[in-house]
Amino acid sequence: MSQTVARAIDIIGFVAHQPRPLNDVAEHLGVHKSTALRILQTLEGGGFVRKDAGGHYVMGFQLIAYGQLALDQVEARSLAHPVLQELAERHGHTVHLGELVGDHIVYIDKVDGRGSVAMGSRIGLRAQTHTAGVAKVITAYQAPAIRERILDQATFERFTDTTHTSRESLVADLNQTRARGWAEDDGEHEDYINCVAVPVRDARGKVTHGVSVTALTAVASLAELRNHVDEFRSAAQQISAELGWKGHTP
Amino acid sequence: MSQTVARAIDIIGFVAHQPRPLNDVAEHLGVHKSTALRILQTLEGGGFVRKDAGGHYVMGFQLIAYGQLALDQVEARSLAHPVLQELAERHGHTVHLGELVGDHIVYIDKVDGRGSVAMGSRIGLRAQTHTAGVAKVITAYQAPAIRERILDQATFERFTDTTHTSRESLVADLNQTRARGWAEDDGEHEDYINCVAVPVRDARGKVTHGVSVTALTAVASLAELRNHVDEFRSAAQQISAELGWKGHTP
DNA sequence: TACGGAGTTGCGCATATTGCAACAAGATCA
DNA sequence: TGATCTTGTTGCAATATGCGCAACTCCGTA
Incomplete structure (x- = not known):
C-alpha cells in the first residue's frame, strides 16, 4: 500500500x-x-x-x-525456556518451541543440543507446515476449520523421499499423530535429520504450542527418540501446567 | 530523509x-x-x-x-559465546560482551547468571558510555582521537551517588582503568549492582570488544569480583586469540 | 432501533518522492 | 603524476505517490 x-x-x-x-x-x-x-x-x-x-x-x-524485545513479549517463551533448556541438556538434542500464529506455526524458541548442526530453523521464522514436527503436532490438534486454513498454507514442496507432497498424505499423518499423541518427522525435510514433537495446551485446553526434539539420524534414530517420548511429553505437560492448564490428557 | x-x-x-x-x-x-x-x-x-x-x-x-539473523552475523559473538557461557556458569554472574560500533559501545551478547535479575542491558542496545564497565574498558584503550569521539556521546546523566557526572572524572577513571588493566563499575548505574570488565583485542591488537562480569553487591562485592579478575582476563584473552590476536598484553 | 467508536475504501489535491544531471571523493592504472 | 573509472552525494523540476477528507461498514452498547 x-x-x-x-x-x-x-x-x-x-x-x-x-x-x-x-x-x-x-x-x-x-x-x-x-x-x-x-x-x-x-x-x-x-x-x-x-x-x-x-x-x-x-x-x-x-x-x-x-527482535530481542519482541521475543521477550512472547509470554509462553519465558515460561517454557527453562524446561526446554533442561530437555536439551539431558538428551543433547536440539529442542524447538513452536506457536500457532494466524495460519502459520512460528518458531518462538530454540535450544541447541550438543554438537549443534546447521539447521534451517530460526527463531521468528515460520515452520514448514508439511514437514516440521512442531507444525504437524500443532495442526493435528486443531478444530477442523482451523486445520483446513493451516493446510491451505502448506506448499507440499518435496525435500526428500519421505516428504508429504499431497494433502491426503499429510492429513493421514496428522490423524495418526493425533491417535498416538505425538508427531514424527522421518527425514522429511533433510534426510539425515529426524524429530518427534509433542503438544502443549494452554489454560483452556487448546493446543497452541508444540515442543519438538530434533536429532541427526546418525546420533539418534527415530526409534531411539520414540523411547523417550514419555519424557518429552512430561516436559510439555510441565509447560502446559505453567500456561494454566489444569486438565489431563483426554 | x-x-x-x-x-x-x-x-x-x-x-x-x-x-x-x-x-x-x-x-x-x-x-x-x-x-x-x-x-x-x-x-x-x-x-x-x-x-x-x-x-x-x-x-x-x-x-x-x-534480529536473530543479524545477531548471527556479528562474527565476534559466535566465537566468544562459549567462553562467556563457561564464565557465567563457573561464577554464576551475568556476563556481557560489548563491541565498539562507530562512537558507541553496543551489547552484542549476554549470558545470564544464576538467579538472573532484571538488568537494563539488552543485546543490541548501546551501553551507557559513562557507567557501563564494558563501555569504560573499551573506551580506555582507544587512541586519543577515537576516545574523544566516544566521550562526546556520553550523557553524564546521574543515576547514583557514584556516577561520573563530569568528563574529567570519567577520564581519570579511564586512565586508572588502563593502568590496572580492567574497568570497574562501582554501582554507577544501579547502586545495588557492580561489575568488572576486561579488554578483548582483535587480530591487529586493537581493543574492539570488552567482557564484563556483573553481580548484585549482595551476592558479590566489588572486592570479591576483583579476586577473580585474572580468570576473567584469561577468558578475554582466549576470545582475543580466537579473533586472531597473536601478541601478549603490552 | 438508534447510537457511537473503530477500521476500511474511493477520490481529488498537493506534497513528498523521484530521476536526472552535475559534482565530489576515492580507487585503479598507465 | 595525471587520467580514468567507480561509488556515493546534493540541487532541482516534474509528477507519481501518499495525503486528508468524507462516506461507508462493522461491531458492540444503550
Whole structure:
C-alpha cells in the first residue's frame, strides 16, 4: 500500500543475506541510486541498517534490539525456556518451541543440543507446515476449520523421499499423530535429520504450542527418540501446567 | 530523509512498548488514521508488525527473525559465546560482551547468571558510555582521537551517588582503568549492582570488544569480583586469540 | 432501533518522492 | 603524476505517490 515503506522492507531483506553497496540496492529495487540512498539513510537513522567496515550496508543493531524485545513479549517463551533448556541438556538434542500464529506455526524458541548442526530453523521464522514436527503436532490438534486454513498454507514442496507432497498424505499423518499423541518427522525435510514433537495446551485446553526434539539420524534414530517420548511429553505437560492448564490428557 | 519510512520506523518503536490500536498510532504520528493504516498494512505485509488477539498492533515475527539473523552475523559473538557461557556458569554472574560500533559501545551478547535479575542491558542496545564497565574498558584503550569521539556521546546523566557526572572524572577513571588493566563499575548505574570488565583485542591488537562480569553487591562485592579478575582476563584473552590476536598484553 | 467508536475504501489535491544531471571523493592504472 | 573509472552525494523540476477528507461498514452498547 505504501510504496516507499515496501521498498524499505525490501531493502532490509536484501541486505540481510550479505553486505551490499548502494548500487546493488538500487539495482535490486529497480530505482535510481539517489532514491535508494535516501531510503537507506532514513533506515540508517533509525538503526535498521548500518554500514560495515567496508561501507556496505548490513542490518542494524536496532533490528537486533527490537527482535530481542519482541521475543521477550512472547509470554509462553519465558515460561517454557527453562524446561526446554533442561530437555536439551539431558538428551543433547536440539529442542524447538513452536506457536500457532494466524495460519502459520512460528518458531518462538530454540535450544541447541550438543554438537549443534546447521539447521534451517530460526527463531521468528515460520515452520514448514508439511514437514516440521512442531507444525504437524500443532495442526493435528486443531478444530477442523482451523486445520483446513493451516493446510491451505502448506506448499507440499518435496525435500526428500519421505516428504508429504499431497494433502491426503499429510492429513493421514496428522490423524495418526493425533491417535498416538505425538508427531514424527522421518527425514522429511533433510534426510539425515529426524524429530518427534509433542503438544502443549494452554489454560483452556487448546493446543497452541508444540515442543519438538530434533536429532541427526546418525546420533539418534527415530526409534531411539520414540523411547523417550514419555519424557518429552512430561516436559510439555510441565509447560502446559505453567500456561494454566489444569486438565489431563483426554 | 524519507518521511514515510521515518514514520514507519516511528510506528515500530511505538508499538514496541505495548500493543496499540490504529487510532493511537495515528494520533502518535499526528496524521489521519487512513494514513497510519496504510503504513501499518505495509509493515504488516512485511511481517514487521502484526495484530494481536485483540486487534491491536504489536511487533511482528519477521522482526524477531531478522534480529536473530543479524545477531548471527556479528562474527565476534559466535566465537566468544562459549567462553562467556563457561564464565557465567563457573561464577554464576551475568556476563556481557560489548563491541565498539562507530562512537558507541553496543551489547552484542549476554549470558545470564544464576538467579538472573532484571538488568537494563539488552543485546543490541548501546551501553551507557559513562557507567557501563564494558563501555569504560573499551573506551580506555582507544587512541586519543577515537576516545574523544566516544566521550562526546556520553550523557553524564546521574543515576547514583557514584556516577561520573563530569568528563574529567570519567577520564581519570579511564586512565586508572588502563593502568590496572580492567574497568570497574562501582554501582554507577544501579547502586545495588557492580561489575568488572576486561579488554578483548582483535587480530591487529586493537581493543574492539570488552567482557564484563556483573553481580548484585549482595551476592558479590566489588572486592570479591576483583579476586577473580585474572580468570576473567584469561577468558578475554582466549576470545582475543580466537579473533586472531597473536601478541601478549603490552 | 438508534447510537457511537473503530477500521476500511474511493477520490481529488498537493506534497513528498523521484530521476536526472552535475559534482565530489576515492580507487585503479598507465 | 595525471587520467580514468567507480561509488556515493546534493540541487532541482516534474509528477507519481501518499495525503486528508468524507462516506461507508462493522461491531458492540444503550
